[in-house]
Amino acid sequence: MPTILVIAVSIYLSLATAVNAASWNGIEPLKTRRDDVVKILGQPVSESADGVLRFNVSGGSVQVSFVNEKFVATKKLRPELAGSVLEIVLQHEHSTDTAESMNLFKNRDFIRDDVRNISTFRNVKDGIVYTFIGGTLKTTRYTFANRQLSQARR
Numbered sequence: 001m002p003t004i005l006v007i008a009v010s011i012y013l014s015l016a017t018a019v020n021a022a023s024w025n026g027i028e029p030l031k032t033r034r035d036d037v038v039k040i041l042g043q044p045v046s047e048s049a050d051g052v053l054r055f056n057v058s059g060g061s062v063q064v065s066f067v068n069e070k071f072v073a074t075k076k077l078r079p080e081l082a083g084s085v086l087e088i089v090l091q092h093e094h095s096t097d098t099a100e101s102m103n104l105f106k107n108r109d110f111i112r113d114d115v116r117n118i119s120t121f122r123n124v125k126d127g128i129v130y131t132f133i134g135g136t137l138k139t140t141r142y143t144f145a146n147r148q149l150s151q152a153r154r
Contacts, residue, residue: 096136119131120132
């Protein structure tokens with residue numbers, strides 16, 4: 001009997017898939033809390049009126065926004081998600097990365113949108129968005145994955 005139980009649990013665990021958003025520097029949307037962000041990145045350079053923290057990092061800056069009560073209510077999420085990271089936005093000041101160098105044209109997980117000299121590559125499955133201006137990477141956004149949001153609902 002214990003052998004059957006062990007096999008059954010092993011099969012269940014191998015079939016279960018964890019749904020996680022793309023993370024950056026150990027910070028993950030809908031999981032990491034504000035205190036942990038400060039522990040990882042240090043004291044913020046500034047904080048907006050709505051609680052968005054801004055940090056200077058190597059190569060640019062990063063802004064971290066958090067889930068608030070209104071977002072929880074609007075999206076019908078579990079209340080304990082309030083205060084967790086909603087989005088991480090990296091501003092690349094001196095990046096030389098291009099969509100080509102990142103192999104985004106060949107990656108089917110990304111949807112491409114072009115408007116004038118701005119190209120956006122979105123991966124809603126993993127919650128990551130790259131924005132290129134004039135062909136150079138300017139912004140990387142990390143947010144929740146679609147499946148992660150649906151599992152976060154009440």
